[in-house]
Structures are given as C-alpha cells and as structure tokens.
Amino acid sequence: MKEKEKVTILKGNIVYSKNPKEFTIYEHGYLVCQDGKTEGIYQTLPFKLGGTPIRDFGDCLIIPGLVDLHIHAPQYAFRGLGMDMELLDWLEANTFPEEARYEDLEYAKKAYGIFADNMRRSAVTRACIFATIHRPATMLLMDRMEKTGLDTYIGKVNMDRNCPDYLREDTRESAEATLSWLKEVKKRNYQNTRPILTPRFTPSCTDELMEELKKLQIRYDLPVQSHLSENPGEVSWVKELCPWSEFYGDAYDRFGLFGADCPTIMAHCVYSGDKELERIRENGVMIAHCPESNMNLSSGIAPVRRFLEMGIKTGLGSDVAGGSTENMFRAMAHAVQASKLRWRLADETLAPLTAEEVFYMGTKGGGEFFGKVGSFEDGYDFDAVVLDDSRLAGPGPLDIRSRLERMIYLADEREIRAKYVKGREIDLS
Amino acid sequence: MKEKEKVTILKGNIVYSKNPKEFTIYEHGYLVCQDGKTEGIYQTLPFKLGGTPIRDFGDCLIIPGLVDLHIHAPQYAFRGLGMDMELLDWLEANTFPEEARYEDLEYAKKAYGIFADNMRRSAVTRACIFATIHRPATMLLMDRMEKTGLDTYIGKVNMDRNCPDYLREDTRESAEATLSWLKEVKKRNYQNTRPILTPRFTPSCTDELMEELKKLQIRYDLPVQSHLSENPGEVSWVKELCPWSEFYGDAYDRFGLFGADCPTIMAHCVYSGDKELERIRENGVMIAHCPESNMNLSSGIAPVRRFLEMGIKTGLGSDVAGGSTENMFRAMAHAVQASKLRWRLADETLAPLTAEEVFYMGTKGGGEFFGKVGSFEDGYDFDAVVLDDSRLAGPGPLDIRSRLERMIYLADEREIRAKYVKGREIDLS
Numbered sequence: 001m002k003e004k005e006k007v008t009i010l011k012g013n014i015v016y017s018k019n020p021k022e023f024t025i026y027e028h029g030y031l032v033c034q035d036g037k038t039e040g041i042y043q044t045l046p047f048k049l050g051g052t053p054i055r056d057f058g059d060c061l062i063i064p065g066l067v068d069l070h071i072h073a074p075q076y077a078f079r080g081l082g083m084d085m086e087l088l089d090w091l092e093a094n095t096f097p098e099e100a101r102y103e104d105l106e107y108a109k110k111a112y113g114i115f116a117d118n119m120r121r122s123a124v125t126r127a128c129i130f131a132t133i134h135r136p137a138t139m140l141l142m143d144r145m146e147k148t149g150l151d152t153y154i155g156k157v158n159m160d161r162n163c164p165d166y167l168r169e170d171t172r173e174s175a176e177a178t179l180s181w182l183k184e185v186k187k188r189n190y191q192n193t194r195p196i197l198t199p200r201f202t203p204s205c206t207d208e209l210m211e212e213l214k215k216l217q218i219r220y221d222l223p224v225q226s227h228l229s230e231n232p233g234e235v236s237w238v239k240e241l242c243p244w245s246e247f248y249g250d251a252y253d254r255f256g257l258f259g260a261d262c263p264t265i266m267a268h269c270v271y272s273g274d275k276e277l278e279r280i281r282e283n284g285v286m287i288a289h290c291p292e293s294n295m296n297l298s299s300g301i302a303p304v305r306r307f308l309e310m311g312i313k314t315g316l317g318s319d320v321a322g323g324s325t326e327n328m329f330r331a332m333a334h335a336v337q338a339s340k341l342r343w344r345l346a347d348e349t350l351a352p353l354t355a356e357e358v359f360y361m362g363t364k365g366g367g368e369f370f371g372k373v374g375s376f377e378d379g380y381d382f383d384a385v386v387l388d389d390s391r392l393a394g395p396g397p398l399d400i401r402s403r404l405e406r407m408i409y410l411a412d413e414r415e416i417r418a419k420y421v422k423g424r425e426i427d428l429s
Numbered sequence: 430m431k432e433k434e435k436v437t438i439l440k441g442n443i444v445y446s447k448n449p450k451e452f453t454i455y456e457h458g459y460l461v462c463q464d465g466k467t468e469g470i471y472q473t474l475p476f477k478l479g480g481t482p483i484r485d486f487g488d489c490l491i492i493p494g495l496v497d498l499h500i501h502a503p504q505y506a507f508r509g510l511g512m513d514m515e516l517l518d519w520l521e522a523n524t525f526p527e528e529a530r531y532e533d534l535e536y537a538k539k540a541y542g543i544f545a546d547n548m549r550r551s552a553v554t555r556a557c558i559f560a561t562i563h564r565p566a567t568m569l570l571m572d573r574m575e576k577t578g579l580d581t582y583i584g585k586v587n588m589d590r591n592c593p594d595y596l597r598e599d600t601r602e603s604a605e606a607t608l609s610w611l612k613e614v615k616k617r618n619y620q621n622t623r624p625i626l627t628p629r630f631t632p633s634c635t636d637e638l639m640e641e642l643k644k645l646q647i648r649y650d651l652p653v654q655s656h657l658s659e660n661p662g663e664v665s666w667v668k669e670l671c672p673w674s675e676f677y678g679d680a681y682d683r684f685g686l687f688g689a690d691c692p693t694i695m696a697h698c699v700y701s702g703d704k705e706l707e708r709i710r711e712n713g714v715m716i717a718h719c720p721e722s723n724m725n726l727s728s729g730i731a732p733v734r735r736f737l738e739m740g741i742k743t744g745l746g747s748d749v750a751g752g753s754t755e756n757m758f759r760a761m762a763h764a765v766q767a768s769k770l771r772w773r774l775a776d777e778t779l780a781p782l783t784a785e786e787v788f789y790m791g792t793k794g795g796g797e798f799f800g801k802v803g804s805f806e807d808g809y810d811f812d813a814v815v816l817d818d819s820r821l822a823g824p825g826p827l828d829i830r831s832r833l834e835r836m837i838y839l840a841d842e843r844e845i846r847a848k849y850v851k852g853r854e855i856d857l858s
C-alpha cells in the first residue's frame with residue numbers, strides 16, 4: 001500500500017518525554033515518520049532519507065499530540081457555566097437537563113459539530129469521550145469525530161438509577177441499546193474511532209446493569225471508562241448503595257469492570273484510600289487526573305504525587321464541563337497549581353508536580369491507554385503537534401525547555417501550526 | 430473644549446456591578462458617555478440625544494474595563510517560566526537577575542514595548558504597576574504606558590537591603606533617585622500616568638529608607654503599593670527584621686505607609702492574622718488578591734471571603750510574573766477556583782467566591798483605588814470593554830449572565846472588539 005510506505009520528515013525543535021523526570025530535546029532536529037510511526041530523530045539526516053521532502057518548521061516546537069483521558073462531549077455546550085455547585089447538585093441542575101437534549105438529533109448535530117471542530121483545532125490527538133445514553137446521537141458523535149482524524153474512544157453512557165426519569169434507562173433497555181450500538185459501530189469500520197464501555201458511575205448503575213455490561217465487555221473485548229471517588233458526598237453514597245463493597249472502586253471490581261481483565265480509565269480518584277489505590281495499581285487501572293474540574297466542582301485535589309510514587313498509571317483529563325476547556329495545556333498548568341496548593345494546605349509530604357511530570361502525564365502517561373502513543377521514541381504512533389510560540393515571545397531568547405514551560409501556562413490553539421495523528425496531517429482550518 | 434463636550438453612545442448588552450452580590454444587566458441598551466464619564470444607560474434613547482451617532486455592537490457584551498491592582502512590568506519577560514520555587518528563592522533565582530537587566534535602556538525598550546502592547550490589547554483599562562529600581566527605565570515604562578491610553582499608577586521600586594549587590598541601592602541614593610524620578614514625572618505632564626511609591630517589601634527596605642519614603646509621600650501626596658504576608662517564610666523573616674512590629678503590616682504602618690493617610694495597595698495578605706486584617710480595615714488599605722501567583726509560588730490561598738465580610742476593600746491582581754498572564758479574566762476564574770479549594774481543604778466556614786463577586790473585585794472593587802472607576806453607574810469614569818463572544822458560542826442561546834460567566838473562564842484578547850478609557854477609544858491594533 002502506497003499510503004503505508006509514506007515517509008514524512010518534520011524539522012524543528014523536538015521535545016518529548018521518555019519518563020516523567022526530564023524532557024528529551026533535539027534542537028533543529030529531523031523527526032522522521034514512516035508508516036504512521038516514529039522512525040527516528042536525527043540531528044543530521046541519514047543518507048537513506050536523502051531526497052525525501054522535508055517540512056521545515058523553522059524555530060517552532062514539535063511535541064507529541066496531547067491526550068485527553070476524560071471529556072464529556074455533550075457538556076461542551078455549557079463549558080464555563082454553572083460553576084457554583086458540588087458534583088451531585090451540579091449533575092442534577094446542569095448536566096442531566098443538557099444531556100437530555102441529545103435525544104434530539106438536530107440539536108446533537110449542532111452541538112457535536114462545534115465540539116468536533118474545536119477538538120480538531122486543539123493540540124489534542126487522542127481522547128476518551130463520554131457521550132450520552134442516546135444511541136443515535138452517540139453514533140453521530142462517532143461519525144463526526146472519525147472525520148476529524150483524531151484517534152478516540154467514545155462511549156454511549158449507561159444509567160438506570162438515580163437520575164431524572166427523562167434520562168433513566170430501563171436495565172434491560174440499557175443493555176440492549178448498548179449491544180445494538182456496538183453492532184452498529186462494528187459495521188461502520190471506523191479507522192480512528194473505537195467504542196468504550198461507559199457506565200456513568202456506580203450511583204447511576206444498578207448491580208444488574210453492571211452484570212449486563214460485563215457480558216458485553218467480554219463479548220466485544222471492550223475497555224471501560226468511568227468515575228471514581230471524586231467527591232466526599234459521592235463516596236458516602238456509594239457506601240450506602242453498595243454496602244457489600246470494600247471501597248468505591250471495589251464496586252466496579254466485583255463486576256469485572258476495574259482493570260483486571262480490561263483496560264480501564266477511572267477519572268478523579270481524589271478520595272481514593274490506601275486500599276483503593278493498591279487495587280488500582282494491582283489491576284493496572286489508569287487514573288485520569290482532572291485538576292480544573294476538581295477545582296470548579298469544589299471536589300478537592302487528588303494526591304497525584306502519591307499515584308506516581310506508587311507506580312499507578314496516570315494521565316490528564318479536561319473533564320469538560322467540570323473543566324471549562326478542551327485546551328490540555330491548561331490541564332497541565334492546573335495540575336501543577338493544584339499540587340502546590342495541596343502541598344501547602346493539606347500534606348507537605350507530597351511534593352508539588354513539575355512541568356516535566358505534567359507534560360509526561362498529558363502525553364506519554366495518558367497515551368499508554370492507546371498503545372505506543374504520546375512520545376517520539378522509535379515505533380511510537382506518529383502523533384505530533386507543531387507550535388509556533390512567537391506570539392508569546394519575550395525580549396530575549398529562551399532555551400527549549402523554557403519555551404515549552406511557557407506553552408504549558410499560556411498556549412492555546414493559536415500556537416498550533418500543524419497536527420499529525422498516526423502520520424496523517426489534520427486539517428486545522 | 431470640544432473634546433470635553435463629546436458624547437459617545439455605545440449599544441449592546443451592558444453588564445456591570447453595583448455591588449458584589451449581583452450583576453446589573455441591560456440587554457440591547459444604550460450606554461452614554463459624556464465628558465469622559467458615564468452619563469446614563471437607556472433602553473430607549475432619550476429625545477435630547479437624538480441625532481448623536483450610535484456605535485451599535487449588536488449582540489456583544491459591554492462591560493467596565495478590568496482593573497489589575499498588582500503587576501510587575503519587568504517580570505512580564507519571564508511570565509510562565511521558573512514556576513518551581515517559593516517566593517524568596519524565586520526572587521533570588523528568577524526575579525532579581527531579570528530585573529537587573531533594566532539598567533540597560535535598550536533591553537528595557539524592547540521588553541516594556543512588548544508589555545505595553547499586550548496591556549493595551551488586553552481587557553485591562555487600569556493598572557498599578559511595579560517597575561524596577563532604575564529611574565531611566567521607569568521613565569521609559571511610564572512614557573510607553575502613557576501612549577497606550579490606559580490609566581495607570583507606576584512605581585520605581587526601592588530596595589536597600591537583602592538583595593544582590595547589583596540591585597541594592599544605597600539608602601540615601603534610593604531616596605534621591607526617587608525624588609529626581611518624581612520631579613521628572615512632574616515635568617512630563619502625563620494625562621494617564623501617575624507615580625506611586627513602591628518600597629518592594631519590608632525585607633528589602635531598611636527603617637531609614639522607609640522614613641525617607643514617608644517624607645516623599647507627604648511632599649508629593651503619593652499613594653503607596655507593596656507586598657504583605659504572602660508567604661510563611663517571608664512573614665517570619667519580617668518578624669526577625671522588625672522585632673518591634675506587632676505584625677507584618679505594622680512594619681509599614683509605623684512609617685505611615687499603610688493607608689492611614691495615603692491610599693495604599695497591599696498585594697496578597699494570604700497570612701494576615703486578625704490584628705493585621707483589623708488594621709487593614711481601619712486604615713482603608715486595599716488588598717490586591719492575586720490567586721494565580723499564590724498558586725504558582727505555592728504561597729497558599731488568601732481568605733477573600735473574610736476580607737469581604739469584614740468590609741475590607743479588595744480587588745484583583747495578575748501579579749505577573751508570579752501569575753502567568755495579564756488576562757484578568759483568568760485572575761477572576763483563579764479567584765473562584767482557589768476559594769473553592771480553600772473551602773474544601775482548609776476552612777469550610779468561608780464560602781467559595783461567586784462569579785458576581787470576582788467580577789466585582791476585578792472592576793468596581795479594584796477600580797475604587799482610581800476614583801469612581803469600574804462601574805457604569807452615573808458619573809463613573811467611562812472605561813468600557815466590548816466583548817464579542819461568538820468564538821465561544823454554543824448550540825443554543827444563553828442569557829447575558831451566563832455569557833459573562835463563560836467569559837470569566839474562557840475569554841482572552843480575541844474577544845475584545847473595542848476598549849475605552851475615560852471616554853477615549855484605545856487603539857487595539
């Protein structure tokens with residue numbers, strides 16, 4: 001196949017993470033993509049590549065595409081709004097009424113069109129996305145995201161209790177709708193879009209529904225995404241709802257929806273205790289740390305330093321519309337800022353996060369959920385974002401590390417000159 | 430004078446604060462400016478104004494200009510950088526070496542040019558600005574800011590102890606340089622730019638210098654700006670340096686530089702105790718709350734709810750480069766976010782701040798330092814910013830309050846269609 005043999009060479013200041021401790025930097029290097037994967041990075045182009053056209057981005061930064069492990073597409077419509085409640089009230093007052101609107105395909109078309117366009121123009125190349133309970137609107141979202149060229153997991157949400165009538169699924173109905181959604185997804189033969197099982201969270205899913213979902217998980221070999229230990233009220237509620245559970249995460253684990261035999265993302269984990277964190281580590285659950293959401297919904301601050309020290313897989317999520325923006329640079333900055341406040345106000349034994357650590361989490365850390373993603377090491381999927389930071393230039397020159405640190409605090413889509421996913425260039429218009 | 434009789438009429442969705450509790454909103458109203466002041470707001474234009482041209486901004490929002498009570502112009506060059514230290518180390522490692530460069534007027538010209546341009550294009554109409562110890566560079570900054578049309582206070586910094594030799598002034602030299610700076614400012618007859626006395630903070634100023642500055646304060650009837658109780662290490666240090674002081678703020682008050690007989694801004698007040706807050710209130714000191722800086726430098730979170738309950742005058746500051754941006758909408762969002770984390774982690778008796786409260790602080794609250802500024806009430810200086818929020822529009826219509834709330838989380842200079850200061854339109858190009 002011609003497409004597969006294609007070689008792309010980008011030139012610029014290449015920065016990426018092999019580990020959370022340091023950046024790997026090549027000034028004015030050549031980043032070579034072959035068959036959609038990173039073939040290598042060179043300061044001088046090897047002889048064998050002579051004659052291949054080079055796309056020279058001058059003094060731009062070239063970084064791996066950013067990974068958003070947790071975002072709610074239907075909530076994008078009310079991002080930056082209604083920021084005056086805690087989680088459970090916020091769901092009731094803001095989230096559920098908005099999500100109900102996605103029964104109307106015309107509305108969904110409009111709203112998901114804006115969402116997909118803005119995701120396309122962002123620095124994000126990979127995302128794990130919650131839709132709503134509605135099968136047709138979820139298909140529409142998958143179609144739209146497929147067209148962007150971004151590589152995503154998208155989940156039809158399940159909920160059969162503790163939500164308004166207009167959004168509550170009957171248990172059997174929820175399982176059946178999920179099955180027919182999965183069948184329909186299969187037919188579409190997407191290149192970039194995959195389904196992910198998405199029980200909203202324990203309070204909205206009966207034990208019976210969880211059992212049904214496990215059957216589907218096995219039958220379709222699906223990954224799972226959900227929420228965990230975000231808010232104290234939510235944690236106590238789960239204790240009441242599942243008196244048999246050892247801890248909140250155990251209520252997922254009992255149904256085989258907690259990483260042990262299926263890749264799983266759990267968002268938040270602000271209040272995960274020792275046992276829960278130990279189980280997360282053992283089971284290989286990946287945590288989506290969503291710092292802005294945890295601020296906006298007054299949830300608290302997750303002990304991310306602890307996650308890293310324990311060797312728990314950790315990435316970042318925007319959690320729109322708990323978070324206000326799809327701009328994952330902001331999630332990185334918020335992660336550093338939140339960790340500093342946690343250190344100061346709650347626990348001086350956990351050192352604040354560094355720029356290196358949050359960049360790692362926003363690229364290779366979260367990227368692991370997608371395979372070899374989020375780095376420019378050899379053989380990694382070629383997801384790249386080219387940043388022209390001249391808008392934010394100062395009076396003197398800066399080294400590459402400093403320029404990247406500044407991007408974490410100040411970059412938005414205006415800085416993006418080009419974006420590639422799996423070797424293919426994304427239309428940013 | 431013709432200029433003085435000029436009437437300007439803007440049409441749009443007018444939003445402003447009379448108090449911290451609610452927005453005052455006129456949908457598709459007429460905002461009338463006469464002689465540089467707000468003459469009134471009308472739903473139907475009165476007969477007497479018939480024939481005056483109307484500038485119709487359609488569905489745009491029109492808000493008062495934002496007020497930045499605390500920003501360091503020389504630090505703008507390293508905004509978003511070096512965010513890995515607490516205050517005192519950060520001053521030593523990042524701030525002092527950069528500030529030293531402003532001895533070089535060529536460098537200052539470049540750096541302050543960028544600063545002034547970006548301030549001009551921001552939603553800020555008023556600011557209280559720290560320069561450096563250097564008189565010529567401070568004059569250059571004042572010249573540049575004067576040209577922007579923004580209305581500002583700018584201070585030559587004083588420091589005669591506890592800083593590197595290359596930045597330490599001799600006590601007498603510091604007082605003399607300040608005097609000749611003030612004389613020079615007088616000669617320039619600025620329309621928009623005023624001097625403000627700027628002892629950096631107690632650790633950098635000897636008692637002798639403070640006494641000299643008080644003489645200048647009286648002689649030139651100057652306002653004062655400085656830092657107060659930002660970091661625990663700083664607070665203990667002041668206790669050592671001034672064993673005679675009752676509390677940190679008392680070390681300014683003993684020299685008559687703490688509000689009692691001169692308008693005074695103190696930035697931060699994260700660790701102000703009961704007595705200090707009581708003195709702040711009694712003396713009418715205005716607090717510049719700088720939430721992003723307090724996150725970035727791991728300082729902590731100021732008890733802003735307490736300030737408001739006590740009736741302390743409170744505004745917002747970006748505190749660049751403790752803060753990363755001159756965008757005061759971000760300062761508002763950070764203020765809400767920080768207050769929520771403080772409520773959750775430190776003190777549930779102080780309720781989080783609302784969108785209404787932070788908008789008030791960022792306009793009328795801080796504006797009070799400048800006179801009748803930061804509101805569209807009759808007779809207030811006509812500082813206005815026109816925001817076109819269509820870039821951030823969603824699938825359905827939103828009410829005006831929601832649109833403003835979204836601006837607080839997501840607006841940047843791209844939204845600004847026009848800006849007026851004291852009735853004069855600012856060039857945004």
